[in-house]
Amino acid sequence: MGKITGFLEFQRKDRGYRPVAERVKHWREFVVPLSEQETKTQAGRCMDCGIPYCHSGCPVNNQIPDWNDLVWRGNWQAAARNLHSTNNFPEVTGRVCPAPCEASCTLNIDDNPVTIKTIECAIADRALEEGWVVPQPAEAKTGKKVAIIGSGPAGLAAAQQLARAGHEVHVYEKNAKPGGLLTYGIPDFKMEKHIVANRVRQMEAEGVVFHCGVHVGKTMSAKELEASHDAVLLAGGSEKPFDFFEKAPGRDLDGLHFAMQFLPQQNRRVSGEKQIDGKQITAKGKHVVVIGGGDTGSDCIGTSFRQGAKSVTQLEIMPMPPEKENKALTWPHWPLKLRISTSQAEGAHVEYSISTTGFVGEKGKVKKLKYVRVDPALKPIPGSEGEMPADLVLFAMGFSGPVESDVVDELKLGVVPRGRFKGLDANERDYKVKGRAKLFAAGDMRRGQSLVVWAIREGRQAAHAIDKFLMGRSNLPR
Numbered sequence: 001m002g003k004i005t006g007f008l009e010f011q012r013k014d015r016g017y018r019p020v021a022e023r024v025k026h027w028r029e030f031v032v033p034l035s036e037q038e039t040k041t042q043a044g045r046c047m048d049c050g051i052p053y054c055h056s057g058c059p060v061n062n063q064i065p066d067w068n069d070l071v072w073r074g075n076w077q078a079a080a081r082n083l084h085s086t087n088n089f090p091e092v093t094g095r096v097c098p099a100p101c102e103a104s105c106t107l108n109i110d111d112n113p114v115t116i117k118t119i120e121c122a123i124a125d126r127a128l129e130e131g132w133v134v135p136q137p138a139e140a141k142t143g144k145k146v147a148i149i150g151s152g153p154a155g156l157a158a159a160q161q162l163a164r165a166g167h168e169v170h171v172y173e174k175n176a177k178p179g180g181l182l183t184y185g186i187p188d189f190k191m192e193k194h195i196v197a198n199r200v201r202q203m204e205a206e207g208v209v210f211h212c213g214v215h216v217g218k219t220m221s222a223k224e225l226e227a228s229h230d231a232v233l234l235a236g237g238s239e240k241p242f243d244f245f246e247k248a249p250g251r252d253l254d255g256l257h258f259a260m261q262f263l264p265q266q267n268r269r270v271s272g273e274k275q276i277d278g279k280q281i282t283a284k285g286k287h288v289v290v291i292g293g294g295d296t297g298s299d300c301i302g303t304s305f306r307q308g309a310k311s312v313t314q315l316e317i318m319p320m321p322p323e324k325e326n327k328a329l330t331w332p333h334w335p336l337k338l339r340i341s342t343s344q345a346e347g348a349h350v351e352y353s354i355s356t357t358g359f360v361g362e363k364g365k366v367k368k369l370k371y372v373r374v375d376p377a378l379k380p381i382p383g384s385e386g387e388m389p390a391d392l393v394l395f396a397m398g399f400s401g402p403v404e405s406d407v408v409d410e411l412k413l414g415v416v417p418r419g420r421f422k423g424l425d426a427n428e429r430d431y432k433v434k435g436r437a438k439l440f441a442a443g444d445m446r447r448g449q450s451l452v453v454w455a456i457r458e459g460r461q462a463a464h465a466i467d468k469f470l471m472g473r474s475n476l477p478r
Contacts, residue, residue, distance in 0.1 A: 001065050002072035006044035012112035013042060015121075020346050024305045027188040027270045029095075030342075034115075039122045042115045043071035049106035053332040054116060057104025059457040060087045064101060064116055071119060080127035083120065086477070088157045088456060089199060091128060092182060094121025095191045097453045098295075104332035128198065135205035138166035144470045147172065147229040149216045149407060152180025153452045154443025155235035156199065157459030158466070161476050163206045165467045171208060172225070174215035176273055180237055182452070184264040187299050189306070193271060217406030226411070231438045231466045233431075234407060234424060235459065238399040238444035245395070250359030255366035257281055259296045259396040266303050283309040287389040289369050290314045290348075291356055292396030295341075300394045302343030312348045313388065319376050320352035355380065359393065366390055399449045411439070421448025431462040432469070440466055 003009070016032040017023070023030035034042065046068035054064045063082055070079035083090050094117055105113035127133050144167045148155045151173040163169045177183050179196040200210065216222050226232050241258045245251050262281050268274070283304035290300045293316035304312045325335030344350055353374050360368040373384035401415060401422030402408055408415060414425035414434060424441040425434040431446070433439040442462035443455040460477065467474035 001048045002044035002046040002068050004048060006041075006072070007047040007107055007111070007114075010041050010045050012045065012115060013038060014115045015118050017342060023189065024302075024346055027266075027306060029189060029192055031095075033122060033125070034118060036122075039119055040072055040074065043068040043119050045107065045114050046072070047107055051106070053104040053106055054101040054114075057101040057332060057334075059100075059451070059453045060093075060460070061457075062086050062090075062101065062120070064114075067123060068114065068116075068119060071123065076123065076126055077130070077132055079123045080132050083123050084127070084133075087453075088160050088460070089153065090120050091124035091195055092153065092191065093453050093456070094118075094124050095195070096186055097451065100334050100453075103330075103334050106332075109327060109331055133198075133202065135202050136164055137206045138164055140166055141168070142166040142471065144168065144230045145228075146170070146231045146233065146466060146470075147225045148233045148235055149222070149225070150180060150235035150237060150443070150445070151178035151210065151212075152235060152237050152443060153182060153455035154237075154445075154459035154462070155180065155233070156182075156203070157456045158233055158235065158442060158463040159208045159459075160199075160203050160206065161460055161463035162466060163203065163208045165463070165471075165474070165476055167467070167470065169208045170229075171210050172214045172216050172220065173210065173212045174218075176212055177271075178210050178212060184267050185260065185296075185299075187263065187303050188267065188270045189302055190299070193267075215406065217408075217410045222407045222410045226439060229438075230470055231440060233462055233466060234413075234433070234439065234441040234445055235443045235462075236402055236407060236445045238401055238421065238423070238449045239403050240400050241395065242397045242400050243395065244397060245356060245358075248356070248358045249370075250361055250366065253359050253361040253366040254364050255361075255391060256359065256393045257395070259290075259292070259300050259394050262394055263296075263299055263303060266307070281392070283307040283312075283392055285310055286391035288312045288392045288394065289388065289390040290394045290396055292316070292398065293318065293350070293352075294396065294398065296398070297394075297396035298341040298343040300396050301341075301348045302346060304392075304394075305343070305346050305348075309392075311389070314344065314348050314350045315354050315356060315371070316350065316352050317355050317374060317378060318352065357385070359390070360387065366393055369393060399444070401448065402445045411436075413439075418448040423448045428461070429465075430469070431458075431465045438469070440469075 018030040067079040099117040102113040288304045321338045325337040358370040369390040372380045426441040442458040464476040464478040
C-alpha cells in the first residue's frame with residue numbers, strides 16, 4: 001500500500017501523449033511520463049485493501065502493493081528489486097500490457113484504479129537509467145544443456161531463468177534478431193527496440209547464447225537438437241493467422257494482406273534490417289481498411305498513418321461496447337467497455353457491427369470492400385449491404401495456433417484445441433509435451449494467442465519445470 005488515506009486525497013493521474021500532429025511524423029515512442037513526484041503521489045493511492053485483487057489480475061503475480069509502497073516512500077531501488085523478482089521484463093509490460101491488474105484493483109469498485117502500469121514502467125525505466133539492471137550470472141554451472149526454440153517473451157523469460165540456475169542455454173531464432181513479436185510485431189512507436197536489445201545484452205552476459213537466422217525444422221533439424229540437449233523448450237508462438245475470407249469473392253486480388261505481413265516490414269525499415277519478404281507493402285496515399293478490432297488492428301492503424309495513408313477505416317464485427325462497464329457485474333475481471341487506442345485517436349474511422357462479404361478490384365488490384373451490417377447476434381441485416389474504398393486491406397483477426405510446417409511437423413507433435421485457438425499438447429503443471437521425454441512447450445505455442453505478460457509467466461513457469469526435471473528440485477520461482 002501507499003499512504004493510508006492517499007486514495008481519498010489524490011485523484012488518478014496517468015501518463016499523457018505527444019500531440020497527434022507531431023507523433024505521426026516519426027516512429028519513436030510518444031508517451032509523456034509522469035514526474036517523479038507525480039509517480040510517488042499515484043503510488044500513494046494504493047489503499048490498505050486487505051485482499052489485493054490486483055495480484056489475481058496480474059498473470060506474473062507482481063507484488064503490486066509492495067512496490068507501490070516502496071515508491072511512495074522513495075525507495076526506488078528496493079521497488080526495482082521487488083518488481084524484477086516476479087517479472088523479467090517490466091519495462092516491456094509497462095509499455096504494452098493492457099493492465100488487467102488495474103481492472104482488478106479494489107479501488108476500481110467505485111473509483112478510478114491505481115495507475116499500476118505507469119508506476120511499473122517508471123520503476124523499470126529508472127532501474128535501467130540508474131544502472132541497477134546488471135547481469136546475474138550463475139555462481140555454479142550444472143553441466144546441463146537446454147535448447148529454446150523461439151525468442152519471444154516466453155522463450156526469453158525461460159532462457160534468463162534457466163541461465164541464472166546454472167544451465168547452458170542456447171536460444172534459436174529464425175529471424176535476424178531476438179525478440180519475436182517484441183521485435184517484429186509491436187511497432188516502434190509503442191516500444192522502441194533498444195528495450196529488447198538491452199535485455200539481450202544482459203542475457204548474453206549471463207551466459208545465454210543466441211543463434212539467429214536459424215529456422216529449426218527448416219534449416220536445422222529439431223530432432224538433432226532434441227538428441228544433443230538435456231531438454232528442449234518450444235516457444236515459437238502462435239503465428240498462423242485466421243483467414244475468415246479464404247473463399248470470399250475477390251480474395252485473390254492484390255492488396256489484401258495479413259497484419260503480420262505488414263507490420264514486420266515496417267519494423268525492419270525502422271531498424272535498417274534487410275527485408276526478407278518479397279512484395280513490399282505500404283499504405284502511402286491509399287485508403288486502408290483494417291479488419292479486426294484488437295491490438296494488432298490498432299498497430300496496423302498507427303503504422304498506416306505514419307506511412308502516409310489517405311484514410312484508415314477499422315471494421316469490427318462485434319457491437320460497439322458500452323462507454324462504461326458494469327462494475328458490479330464484472331469486477332475484478334476484465335470488463336467489456338469502449339476503449340479508444342492511441343492509434344484510433346490519430347484519426348481512424350471505426351465501424352462496429354459490420355461484416356466483410358467480399359472485395360472488388362480493377363486490373364487485379366483491390367479497390368473496394370463489400371460489407372453488410374449485422375445484428376447483435378451477428379446475423380446479416382437485409383438491405384444493409386454496401387461498399388467502401390479500399391486500396392489496402394489488412395487482416396488483423398488474430399491467430400489460430402502455431403505454424404505446423406516446421407518444428408511441429410518434423411517432430412510429429414500433437415496440436416490440440418484450446419477454445420478458438422490451438423496449442424501444443426502440454427499442461428500447465430509441468431509444461432512437458434505429451435509423450436516426449438525431454439520436450440517442453442510454453443507461451444502462445446502451448447496455450448494459444450494471448451498477452452505478452454502471459455507469455456512471460458509461461459516462460460518462467462516452464463523454466464521452473466525444466467530445472468526441476470533436470471535437477472530433481474528447483475529454487476526458481478514458479
